[in-house]
Amino acid sequence: MSSAEPTPFSTHQIDLAALLETYGSPLYAYDGATIRRKAGELKQAFDGIDLKIKYACKANTNLAILRLMREIGVELDVVSPGELEMGMIAGYNASQITFTPSGVPFEEVRSAVDAGAIVNVDSIPLLEWFGQTYGNTKPCLIRIKPNVAAGGNAKIMTAHADSKFGISVLMLDEVLEVVKKYDIKIVGLHQHTGSDIKDAEPFLKVADILFEAAKRFPDLEIIDLGGGFKVSYLPGDHVTDMELLGKNISERFNTFCNEYGRKLQLWFEPGKFLVSESGFLLVKTTVVKEDPARNFVHVDSGLNHLIRPMMYGSYHHILNISNPGGPLKTYNVVGYICETDTFATDRELPEVRQGDVLAFLNAGAYGFTMSSNYNARLRPAEVLVDNGNARLVRRRETLEDLLKTQMDI
Incomplete structure (x- = not known):
């Protein structure tokens, strides 16, 4: 996918950067039209069969x-x-x-x-x-x-x-x-x-x-x-x-x-088949660190929000929403958790600058559901875009959420 290619949201005229601006960073965003399309693909593939689809909801x-x-x-x-x-x-x-x-x-x-x-x-x-x-x-x-x-x-x-x-x-x-x-x-x-x-x-x-x-x-x-x-x-x-x-x-x-x-x-x-492609994890770049060995892009998220790359070695395509036409450079994209916390290694991206918005694709499955509060970090908000409308479907966590089950406060 070139940096100029449309995201699945583009057919709905949804601006991913605007979603982040409205609901804050980091942010999970899901496209309902993609979920509908994937379910339709499965039904069409088994047309004529008495078929029942059971969504494996552990994915989301x-x-x-x-x-x-x-x-x-x-x-x-x-x-x-x-x-x-x-x-x-x-x-x-x-x-x-x-x-x-x-x-x-x-x-x-x-x-x-x-x-x-x-x-x-x-x-x-x-x-x-x-x-x-x-x-x-x-x-x-x-x-x-x-x-x-x-x-x-x-x-x-x-x-x-x-x-x-x-x-x-x-x-x-x-x-x-x-x-x-x-x-x-x-x-x-x-x-x-x-x-x-x-x-x-x-x-x-x-x-x-x-x-x-x-x-x-x-x-x-x-x-x-x-x-x-x-x-x-x-x-x-x-x-x-x-x-x-x-x-x-x-x-x-x-x-x-x-x-x-x-x-x-x-x-x-x-599970993944129905929801993976619908989801984006949107983040902001906090620091771009040039190093003799690697150029590092640090973002305001980490394995506490998307653990799949560290757990499975999974690949998530990354778009630079803020600078899609910039010159291509090679980076390690890393998170803010105090562990080795790498989203992507030697990834070629349009030049990333501090404050740029990045979008991790295929984040609709096993993203939020496997998230944690490691390092006392808060889970992000979630937004569903469906029938042309964006709505908040989970608010961002607060410190009070992390403390409310503790008994000696």
Whole structure:
């Protein structure tokens, strides 16, 4: 992307620098039109299939985002009681929410079932407890680990043999014994391969494994293939070919349904795919430091607001909003946290000056939700731009917010 290329907001005539001026720095800003477009892409890719999209809301739990998802017919996948409560506050019925726990206390599962959510069982001990507690009075899904390694890097792979997630496909006999023992009502099988999967092949491979396992469960209604579609992080980046994926998965799904004897519903649980490209982290340059080894651009944010580059080595494209036509220079873009806190290394940008506004792209997923108050820093505000209007959807934190749970003030 050249410095002159438009951002996704430009079609709405939204000035990113003006947003920062209005709401302060740093600032998370989200484009509702992008979320609507991404959901439409997934629906179009599986046109003709009984498809249900379950937004993996751990990516971004702002209530305004959840309400937008509900408006466009996207349901929820949650991983904690807090996310479940947020979904219901946003207007979802609990029956529209899937709870996919990972080794949680069983009381969390009980609270989700009692609320009316459907649970995705990810271990034999939990399956035993579920059977002892509910017998066949409550439905559940089973999360299968297909033992397939795929994803952007090891930290975001979730279906390989060493992953903590799910019940190994090699343990199906044990699963079926427990199911039979308690007459558990299994309505679906689920798997999630990981994130940032570029090609259709891993999805097809795990789909075949799940379809084969499904033949051993006679009363299924749902096949859930998770999410993990690759999004674009940098110019020319390879992304999942959704049209090809939809065509290939749909063909195999229809074949499986014919063999199974009836039509099932196909679920996907995208998180990043729906919200990543919608988001920007807007920051101001505080110091430009020229050094014999590197030129450093310091900004008024850090890993406390966007930890993905330090945690995953993830790439976020950066725009110099204030000086897009400046001469290109190479910088390390760094944060203000008292740790090694690097957003980008040897990044070529239009000349950055003190006070310039920078925009980190693809910040809509796992940005604010993974933020912290490290160094006693405050979390930023969030703004949603939708239908041509910008509105504050989370105020900036204050020191009082950091202190209000402490008891000896």
